[in-house]
Amino acid sequence: MNKFVWPALMALLFVQSPAHAINEKYRQQLEQSGCTQMTELQGCDIHKSKAENAKAGFADPYTPAAAAGSAKEQTPYAGQWTAKSDTGATVATIRIDAKEHVWVNGKEVKAKRTDGALQFRQGTLLFTIQGDRRLKNEDVWMDTDAGTKGPIQSE
Template structure:
């Protein structure tokens, strides 16, 4: 009897189908919502659209646009505390930066992208979940203000 149990157990274990982490319906929900399994645990809602989740700060750049692998890419506007436009900023997928149509050098530093135009230093946070962390400063004039994505 013991001889029959061991081979039967081995056959039973080998014949079981593999378990998958997610099913097809869940995978489609993740794709349509722009969420990942990790971002879902952080609050990304798989029942909302990509646009709604992006507005809430949840983006998946690799899934949204495979050519855009940087969180900095897009059109940005630097505003004064009074609300007037200080500069318009464009950043492409290769992290090339233009301020008011003029190409400037940029560097990554401590999770941010920093660049300078004249006396103004611009700092854009790489983690798009962090709100109100993009800013500009003019140390000579002693002014600063927010940078917002359009």
């Protein structure tokens, strides 16, 4: 039995060739159309341009929104904000531009995104503004020394 199995197995290994999922022409069509194999199954047309397919709702999910040409989309953090104390006094005025540059009381501070929020510090104050605007009462400031905190409101 081994006399026949080993030669047959060796012949099968030599005859077997690598399988390629797509050919070069199809790959180029996918690149030019902005489609993937999955979006093509959902209706993305490989014979159209990226712009036409994006307009039809088949934008590449791995492309950042700014690069996809949606310049009219704005960061949810942009605008004027006011940090208030429990008594209603203004603790800080915050301005955030479309590129997420942050100014607290007119002084620019570094900001970072963390868990869907924008966080930044000025001295002992830590400010957190949520990116999901459906969340209410989640925009807060906290004084790490005094242990006080309060809401941040959009103007």
